[in-house]
Amino acid sequence: MSFFSRIISRKPEKAPAPMKKMPGPRENPGLRIAQDGARTAVWAVGGGKGGVGKSFVAANAGVSLSMRGKRVLIVDADLGAANAHTLLGADNTRSTLSNFLKSEETDIRPYVSKTDIANLDLVSGARDSLTVADQRPDSVARLKSALHNSGYEYAILDIGPGTSANNLDLFLMAGAGVLVTTPEPTSIENTYRFLKCLFLRRIRNISNSQDDSRLRDALNRVFSGPWAHRIKTVSDILMRLKELDPERGELLKALMGDTTVSIVVNQAKKPSDASTGPSMKRACKDYFGIEIGFIGDIWFEEFAAESVRMRKPLVMTHGNSHASKAIAGCVERLLGEENRLKTGKALNFSR
Ligand SMILES: Nc1ncnc2c1ncn2[C@@H]1O[C@H](COP(=O)(O)OP(=O)(O)O)[C@@H](O)[C@H]1O
Numbered sequence: 001m002s003f004f005s006r007i008i009s010r011k012p013e014k015a016p017a018p019m020k021k022m023p024g025p026r027e028n029p030g031l032r033i034a035q036d037g038a039r040t041a042v043w044a045v046g047g048g049k050g051g052v053g054k055s056f057v058a059a060n061a062g063v064s065l066s067m068r069g070k071r072v073l074i075v076d077a078d079l080g081a082a083n084a085h086t087l088l089g090a091d092n093t094r095s096t097l098s099n100f101l102k103s104e105e106t107d108i109r110p111y112v113s114k115t116d117i118a119n120l121d122l123v124s125g126a127r128d129s130l131t132v133a134d135q136r137p138d139s140v141a142r143l144k145s146a147l148h149n150s151g152y153e154y155a156i157l158d159i160g161p162g163t164s165a166n167n168l169d170l171f172l173m174a175g176a177g178v179l180v181t182t183p184e185p186t187s188i189e190n191t192y193r194f195l196k197c198l199f200l201r202r203i204r205n206i207s208n209s210q211d212d213s214r215l216r217d218a219l220n221r222v223f224s225g226p227w228a229h230r231i232k233t234v235s236d237i238l239m240r241l242k243e244l245d246p247e248r249g250e251l252l253k254a255l256m257g258d259t260t261v262s263i264v265v266n267q268a269k270k271p272s273d274a275s276t277g278p279s280m281k282r283a284c285k286d287y288f289g290i291e292i293g294f295i296g297d298i299w300f301e302e303f304a305a306e307s308v309r310m311r312k313p314l315v316m317t318h319g320n321s322h323a324s325k326a327i328a329g330c331v332e333r334l335l336g337e338e339n340r341l342k343t344g345k346a347l348n349f350s351r
């Protein structure tokens with residue numbers, strides 16, 4: 001059984017329901033963010049590898065947004081190794097995300113803790129010990145709806161490492177997904193793996209949620225036909241599906257267009273690292289047929305560790321550092337795309 005078919009044919013769940021000057025990204029990031037102005041826009045920060053700076057980017061991007069006067073909720077969704085509360089210096093956190101996920105609640109507000117940072121609150125993961133088995137099947141869908149109705153302008157999810165179904169669903173829940181990588185080959189490798197799993201998971205979720213037996217049958221045929229071993233990319237899947245059932249092929253392609261991903265390259269150390277983002281963007285298009293955005297490089301910053309020790313985000317302790325400015329630049333790009341792409345499609349499947 002191929003890698004693709006293994007993922008697609010999993011049993012359907014009931015669920016969801018200075019280089020001081022690093023050149024900025026030249027191409028536009030591919031993002032499409034929540035359409036309804038009244039709803040909270042959800043951003044997810046994730047990635048395939050631990051220690052690359054996901055929590056650091058999520059916390060600092062959240063504070064950067066709050067400094068622009070936006071009301072922000074950070075959600076610590078790294079259920080195994082939560083540390084957003086430490087990065088934000090929030091000591092007296094109340095209930096946690098796992099309490100929400102284990103409950104039948106539809107309102108996230110009782111689980112929110114205040115922080116000392118203006119305009120910024122937290123759903124902590126401190127002392128969480130949630131296993132996937134504890135979760136209700138509807139928990140991600142319920143969280144999504146609760147965040148949209150939370151009353152904040154932005155909710156930023158800090159997601160744990162790895163390609164577990166739960167992490168992928170949390171990432172897919174967001175209107176804008178940001179993948180953090182470093183320029184190191186191991187991190188890049190894990191980022192590609194994450195992307196591959198993410199889009200297959202998306203196809204599977206679409207297939208399960210459509211209640212459309214023709215779509216499911218056509219997808220099964222894509223993976224069981226004599227050509228199955230030749231299917232290497234998401235574009236291959238769409239192409240083959242279109243041949244088998246043009247209408248369903250178009251439908252899946254349109255639904256996939258709602259999925260939006262950008263990458264940020266963190267802990268860049270030398271000028272040549274600046275080519276990582278653009279070349280990953282190109283590689284995604286060439287090998288997966290997926291158009292992703294690139295929102296910038298964040299320089300390795302010696303004060304980052306100090307800011308963590310001080311339990312204060314870098315954008316507050318060292319607002320003029322290159323990394324802080326780069327994070328503000330990434331936020332700016334996400335906001336810019338939010339305006340530009342309100343009516344557009346973010347993801348294009350080429351080839
Ligand atoms: N741009 C950066 N420069 C220097 N250190 C960084 C940078 N980004 C993150 N770090 C450091 O890397 C460590 C791991 O970051 P963290 O956000 O906890 O990773 P993750 O959430 O991906 O596991 C943190 O201690 C942080 O200080």
Ligand SMILES: [Mg+2]
Pocket residue numbers: 054055056078081083158159160
């Ligand atoms: Mg983390």
